[in-house]
Amino acid sequence: MTPDDFHLSSFLPYRLAVMSERVSRRLSVEYGRSHGLVVAEWRVLVHLLRCGAVSVRDIHNCVNLEKPRVSRAVSRLEMEGLVQKSQGEGDGRLVAISLTDAGRRALADIIPAATRIEEHLTAAVSAEDLDAFFRVMEHMHSVLDEDPEAKPRPTMDFNRGSEVMP
Amino acid sequence: MTPDDFHLSSFLPYRLAVMSERVSRRLSVEYGRSHGLVVAEWRVLVHLLRCGAVSVRDIHNCVNLEKPRVSRAVSRLEMEGLVQKSQGEGDGRLVAISLTDAGRRALADIIPAATRIEEHLTAAVSAEDLDAFFRVMEHMHSVLDEDPEAKPRPTMDFNRGSEVMP
DNA sequence: TCAATATCATTTCAAATGCAACGAATTTGG
DNA sequence: CCAAATTCGTTGCATTTGAAATGATATTGA
Numbered sequence: 608m609t610p611d612d613f614h615l616s617s618f619l620p621y622r623l624a625v626m627s628e629r630v631s632r633r634l635s636v637e638y639g640r641s642h643g644l645v646v647a648e649w650r651v652l653v654h655l656l657r658c659g660a661v662s663v664r665d666i667h668n669c670v671n672l673e674k675p676r677v678s679r680a681v682s683r684l685e686m687e688g689l690v691q692k693s694q695g696e697g698d699g700r701l702v703a704i705s706l707t708d709a710g711r712r713a714l715a716d717i718i719p720a721a722t723r724i725e726e727h728l729t730a731a732v733s734a735e736d737l738d739a740f741f742r743v744m745e746h747m748h749s750v751l752d753e754d755p756e757a758k759p760r761p762t763m764d765f766n767r768g769s770e771v772m773p
Numbered sequence: 774m775t776p777d778d779f780h781l782s783s784f785l786p787y788r789l790a791v792m793s794e795r796v797s798r799r800l801s802v803e804y805g806r807s808h809g810l811v812v813a814e815w816r817v818l819v820h821l822l823r824c825g826a827v828s829v830r831d832i833h834n835c836v837n838l839e840k841p842r843v844s845r846a847v848s849r850l851e852m853e854g855l856v857q858k859s860q861g862e863g864d865g866r867l868v869a870i871s872l873t874d875a876g877r878r879a880l881a882d883i884i885p886a887a888t889r890i891e892e893h894l895t896a897a898v899s900a901e902d903l904d905a906f907f908r909v910m911e912h913m914h915s916v917l918d919e920d921p922e923a924k925p926r927p928t929m930d931f932n933r934g935s936e937v938m939p
Numbered sequence: 940t941c942a943a944t945a946t947c948a949t950t951t952c953a954a955a956t957g958c959a960a961c962g963a964a965t966t967t968g969g
Numbered sequence: 970c971c972a973a974a975t976t977c978g979t980t981g982c983a984t985t986t987g988a989a990a991t992g993a994t995a996t997t998g999a
Contacts, residue, residue, distance in 0.1 A: 613884050615819045615836060616929040619891045620796045625837050625927060626910055627793035630786045633923045645985095653781045663948055670781060671791050673987055678949060700947040700994045718779050725785045728913045739905035744792055747894045757799045761791060763782040811955090829978055839957055844979060866964045866977035 630728070637720045642713050643687075647672055647680035649717070652706070655690060656714055657764050660703040671761040689713055796894070803886045808879050809853075813838055813846035815883070818872065821856060822880050823930050826869040828861065837927040855879055 615621050631646065638644040644652070650670040655661065658669070663681065667674045681704055684690040689710035693703045706714075729737055751757040781787050797812065804810040810818070816836040821827065824835070829847065833840045847870055850856040855876035861867030872880070895903055917923040 611822070613819065613880075613888065614823060614930060615816060618819075618887070619894060620793075620800045620887075621816070621837075622910065623789070623793040623796055626913060627786075627789040628837065629917055629924060629926070630789055630913070633917060633920060634786045636922050650781060650787070653779065653784075656777070657780060664946085671787075671794065674948075675950080675987060676985090679985090682949095698947080698995070702948070714779075721784070721786075722779065728785060728916050729909070731916075732909050732912055736905040736909050739902040740909040743895070743898050743902050743906040744788065746898055747792060747796070750894050750897075751795055751799060754799065756802050758795060760795070764780060830976085840978075841957060841980080842955090845955090848979090864965070864977080868978065 634721060634724055637724065638717045641720075642717060644713075644717075645680075647676050648684055648689075651677065651680045651684060651704075652689065652710055652714055653718075654764060655704065655706045655710070660693075660705040662701045663704070664701075666704070668762045669764050684710070800887060800890055803890065804883045807886075808883060810879075810883075811846075813842050814850055814855075817843065817846050817850060817870075818855065818876055818880055819884075820930060821870065821872045821876070826859075826871040828867045829870070830867075832870070834928045835930050850876070 635646055635649075638649045650672060651666055654666055654670050658665070663674060663677050666672070666677045666681075670677070672680070681690060681692070685692055688707055690704055691707050693705070696703075732740075748760055752760060801812055801815075804815045816838060817832055820832055820836050824831070829840060829843050832838070832843045832847075836843070838846070847856060847858070851858055854873055856870055857873050859869045859871070861869045898906075914926055918926060
């Protein structure tokens with residue numbers, strides 16, 4: 608491949624960035640207009656719905672956000688009454704962050720719309736193509752997992768050890 | 774789908790964001806460490822390699838960057854001698870931005886490494902899966918194209934009209 | 940036991956970001 | 970021909986960002 612044949616528009620990292628940003632922005636219209644949330648707050652809320660009372664560190668590990676960003680998102684959400692912080696039981700450094708009822712209500716409002724957008728994106732895609740799509744995604748992750756220059760893959764919110772609020 | 778079954782880690786927009794950011798960061802190690810570039814500057818350089826002398830507006834339309842970001846990226850690149858600005862011929866508002874020899878040399882340095890990363894990501898993927906992958910990407914774009922709430926898809930750097938430096 | 944080290948959440952601070960406003964140049968329409 | 974409206978690139982400004990520092994708590998190991 609000579610450098611002259613190099614196109615941004617066919618370059619995989621660029622195509623991923625464009626797609627990701629386009630989808631992300633479309634989604635943010637949903638939680639932004641209806642509840643004034645930004646992406647960091649949305650991710651924190653969703654993580655809490657699944658994982659209950661967790662620490663900032665745990666959120667940081669699971670939702671691909673830097674720690675300060677999580678900390679600030681949690682503060683804003685607390686001010687708006689969507690989450691609550693309480694002193695962790697054992698370790699005094701940890702903060703136990705959990706959803707309030709208002710937070711749960713907000714999610715109950717947003718999640719159906721978010722799911723609708725997601726489904727709409729792939730509604731006309733065949734099961735085979737969709738399988739292949741995620742197979743390729745998974746493969747790219749595994750390539751990066753082997754690459755010492757790449758950042759580790761974020762922890763998934765399932766199949767984690769017992770390090771959630773020890 | 775009840776809200777309780779909603780997982781961030783299986784949510785398509787989130788998965789796209791994680792993959793995109795991971796790939797993008799890995800790539801930025803390449804042009805960052807070797808030439809001190811950031812992603813905006815990298816995109817501008819690549820676009821110029823393909824499209825010659827173009828305006829800020831044209832770059833903005835083609836590389837998915839806001840206009841101020843393009844303007845500032847071009848300024849930095851000019852300071853470092855990788856691009857040059859000249860008065861556009863006809864329209865006095867337009868600025869004709871083009872690569873310098875140093876800019877071309879930088880690209881000749883970076884592009885092979887970037888291509889290697891891209892190839893490595895999909896080297897072990899079957900042609901069928903890769904086709905399916907891009908088919909799904911294209912379909913998601915076409916869904917967003919129909920969505921009035923979504924931002925328009927950026928112009929590709931090929932098959933554009935003659936609106937490049939009219 | 941207790942000093943040294945590590946981890947947690949937050950804050951600091953400088954840089955990046957993007958919307959909106961701006962001045963300059965061009966196009967439009969009367 | 971010229972006033973109004975549009976488009977260009979840049980800059981102002983408030984917000985967001987994240988790496989590093991901070992202070993508080995835990996853990997380690999001698």
